[in-house]
Amino acid sequence: MRRLLVLGGSAFVGKAVVEAALSRGWAVTTFNWDRPARTGALEHITGDRTSREDLAALRGRSWDQVVDTWQGPSAAVRASARLLAGSVENYCYISSLTVYRHPAPAPLTESRPLLAGRSDDGAGYPERKAMAEREVVAAFGDRALLARPGLVVGPWEYVGRLPWWLLRMHDHTDVLAPGPTGRQLQYVDARDLAAWVLDAGRARLGGGYNVVCPPGHATTGRLLEACRAVTGGSARLSWIADDRLLDRGVQPWSELPLWIPRRPGEADVYDVDVTRVLAAGGRFRPVEETVADTWAWLTHSPRHRAMLQPRPWLTREREELLLQA
Structure with a gap:
């Protein structure tokens, strides 16, 4: 053993x-x-x-x-x-x-x-x-x-990045989505x-x-569509371009979870070479499975929502102003 x-x-x-x-x-x-x-x-x-x-x-x-x-x-x-x-x-x-x-x-x-x-x-x-x-x-x-x-990301995530999106789409009809929809995401369950x-x-x-999933494994659009589907499918995603959000002072990552505007010529956590981990047996489940399992964990018990750390995420009031603008 x-x-x-x-x-x-x-x-x-x-x-x-x-x-x-x-x-x-x-x-x-x-x-x-x-x-x-x-x-x-x-x-x-x-x-x-x-x-x-x-x-x-x-x-x-x-x-x-x-x-x-x-x-x-x-x-x-x-x-x-x-x-x-x-x-x-x-x-x-x-x-x-x-x-x-x-x-x-x-x-x-x-x-x-x-x-x-x-x-x-x-x-x-x-x-x-x-x-x-x-x-x-x-x-x-x-x-x-x-x-x-x-x-x-995944079940037990107390930081609350993926749970924030899930709860937002469950609780509200109109939800701001940071564009572009095809922006590559690299993460690990x-x-x-x-x-x-x-x-x-x-x-x-x-x-x-x-140790993150390979390029092409997921995009912003695919992840947010998965969130919308598992929470009932009634949320409407309003895609807003990166420059418009930045012009209005929205803070990437810290205020709007998972969102990192691309900076040409510079690598970030979504521009990662994973040749080495794939050669060493790394396997990564579909984004839809991670989203569904996280939602199942989040809704299994009120205690799980209480575990989420308080963070200065984008408030609903500010989100509504951005959507109106």
Whole structure:
């Protein structure tokens, strides 16, 4: 039986990894402050990974693979990687496409240089991820697997990007849609990310991998039409060009989820080369399946809506003004 340690493992990507491993019959241990996602089927160690005393609970133990979803200061990754280097075969760090230095030409490949960073003090999310990658490589060498997803969606998504669109179309008849309809989207369903990470770890792969669906897999139009269909099909999509939205001060990504206007000559998270992950067995389900499963999860329990993080998304009042304009 394969043994897996998940540093994190209570929500979204971590939960997807735990569920995928348990479905394979693996022995799973989670280490975090949260209550375990399920009882009886896994070992849960409660602790603060920024505490040397708490992290010592892992000393003397061995696992076949570690999956680390940490987003905070890289010092915590340094501590865990150094502690586990002699007792674990493979350390997979869930990193991010944001670790690459920008601007970068399209398509974005794994050969692009990473962001510089030497201290956690004042470092943002991208810099922390890049520094954490270096810590894992320093401790594990070619046994370090660096998964770099961009947009992650699917059931258990507490960030709320895809749920925002689903709820908008369920609750309102007229919905603003950012054009063009054929804009390429590259993302990964958290369940596909989890499956690939476990397979890659078992195959003892190492190095960095861009883990998002291939070009042509989905477009803005196809995703939003899927959202409209699963929520009843009564919403009317009013497509508004990028420049018009920008002229009216609408903020890409942070205010209007999933929307990134194309900048000619510059790569973003929707201009990614995935040759390497496809060659390593990456598989990505249809966008309609991800949308349908996310809606099923979102509507299964009122608690799931309550899990969504409050964010400064586009208000309904402002959306109506934009539609009228």
